[in-house]
Amino acid sequence: MNETLANSYPVLPLRDIVVFPHMIVPLFVGREKSVRALEEVMAEDRQILLSSQIDPSVDDPTTDGIYRVGVLANVLQLLKLPDGTVKVLVEGKARVKITEFLPNDRFFEASAAPLSEQPGDAETVEALLRTVADEFERYAKIKKNIPEEALSAVSETKESARLADLVAGHLGIEVAQKQALLETLDVAERLEKVYGHMQGEMSVLQVEKKIKTRVKTQMERTQREYYLNEQMKAIQKELGDGEEGQNEIAELEERIAKTELSKEARDKADAELKKLKSMSPMSAEATVVRNYLDWLLGVPWGVKSRTKKDLGKAQAVLDADHHGLEKVKERIVEYLAVQARSAKLKGPILCLVGPPGVGKTSLGRSVAKATGREFIRISLGGVRDESEIRGHRRTYIGSMPGKIIQALKKAKTTNPLILLDEIDKMGQDFRGDPASAMLEVLDPEQNATFVDHYLEVEYDLSNVMFL
Incomplete structure (x- = not known):
């Protein structure tokens, strides 16, 4: 100047x-x-x-x-x-x-x-001028709020100092940074600083754009879900099944709160109930979830029958129900004596062997009576599918828990006496070997964490007496 x-x-x-x-x-x-x-x-x-x-x-x-x-x-x-x-x-x-x-x-x-400006090296300044002009075009596309007049002015400007000032005026940087550009009298240095600020701004703007897109997508999804849920509620109200569905959900919530579920089972029940709330009561998926929750809550959790440890009464019950079989009854009383002294049923499992009609099943019933346990008989004759023991996964239509969980639901206690009848008659085929599945049921080291494929949560079988 x-x-x-x-x-x-x-x-x-x-x-x-x-x-x-x-x-x-x-x-x-x-x-x-x-x-x-x-x-x-x-x-x-x-x-x-x-x-x-x-x-x-x-x-x-x-x-x-x-x-x-x-x-x-x-x-x-x-x-x-x-x-x-x-x-x-x-x-x-x-x-x-x-x-x-x-x-x-x-x-x-x-x-x-x-203040006089310093023009700098002509070739360097010309290269920087072109670079800054091209970059400003890309910057304007991302920034959005830069007017067309500014874009036209930058593209038409051939004077390097003027271009640097025009671009600097439209950068979204701090006042102190812009002031530093104003005080930079070397044109080449000012163009370099402008280019650097523009690069930094573009990086920030691109990240902002990604965040906004992600948030917008999430909001649209949330709004869509809300809209569809409201529509579904309105349709249910018109059909007259909305109130019934709400009553059923309230009943399930009450059952979940009252049942002494394990932490894993409670988390699973809460997750399934949350899914059920968003479904139409008439849908097939809702039926599957309701059946699952019925089974999960129907299995006894923390409910035990009071057991008897009087060996004299046990001997009297066995004598009253069976004549003879002295050695068998003596062995059963010995077994009960050991169990009476132990808090956990970690001992060997009694196996009653003999031809049909000699009283194996009735002996099991007598043992249950003598110990004050619920008696459940499971017939394993002809069982060839592992799923009969472990249950079917919920992906299959008509799936349900295995015989063990079914027996416990029927017994309504966690410490019944389960008689595994005709265990030697089990077979195997392409669907798996049920005898192998029985290991997790009978092994006292494993059965505290038995997992039925249908329930998908651990269940403690360590209190069950197996014969």
Whole structure:
């Protein structure tokens, strides 16, 4: 800038904005000092010096709170608003440095000296000019709020210093960073800084775009689910099954709360109930979930029958129910004596062997009677499918738990006596070997964590007496 400067200029401190040369920007002015400075400019047809505040939060800055490098600007238009504020349109003209603030009680006034730009290496500047112009096009596509006029001005500008200022004015960076660009007089260095800021902004904007897209998709999905759920409720109400479904869900919630489920089983029940709430009561999926919850809650959890440990009464029951079989009854009493001294049934399992009709099943019933346990008989003759023991997975139509879980539901206690009848008659085929599945049922080291394929949660069989 080679033109001679005036002796002094009214100063307009700016908050949250840095004006560059060649920029035309609207400003809203409300502070009394700033309004008086504008009135002085309009009355005397002078230029105004625009300089940013160091701390934008200060409402009444001192001269020390204003940057020393600013821009001389022409006031193109001024409009006084009804609330006392002023809207002004200014055009930045040239960089200047405030040399001294002059005493003035009405508004800020300062003398200023021109700042000369350093053009730098011509080839480097030309390469940077093209790079910055191309990058600004990509930046404008992501930023969205950059006006077409700015894009056109940048693409048509062949002057490197002007291009750097135009692009810098539209970057979404901090005031301090823009001020640093304003104070950079080397054109090549300024273009490099502008390019670097633009790259950083583009990275942030791309991440923001991904986040917004992800959030929008999630919101649309949530809104869609809500809309469909409301529609489903309205349809259920019209069909008259909405109230029935709600009553059923309330009943299931009450049963879940009252049943002494394990933590795993309770989490599973809560998850299935949550799914059921979002389904139509008439749908096939809802029926599957309801059946599952009925089974899960129907199996005894923490319910034990009171066992008897009186060996004399046990001997009396065996003698009353069976004549003879002295050795067998003696062995059973020995077995019961061991179990009476042990808190857990970790001993060997009694196996009754003999031809049909000798009293194996009735002996089992007598043992249950003598010990005060519920008696359940499971016939394993001809069982060839492993799923008969472990249960069917819920993916199959008509699936249900295995014979062990069914027996426990029937017994209604966790410590019944289960007689596995005709265990030697089990077979095997392509569906698996049920005898192998029996290991987890009978092994006292494993049966505390027995998992039925249908229930999909661990169930403790360690309190069950098997014969």
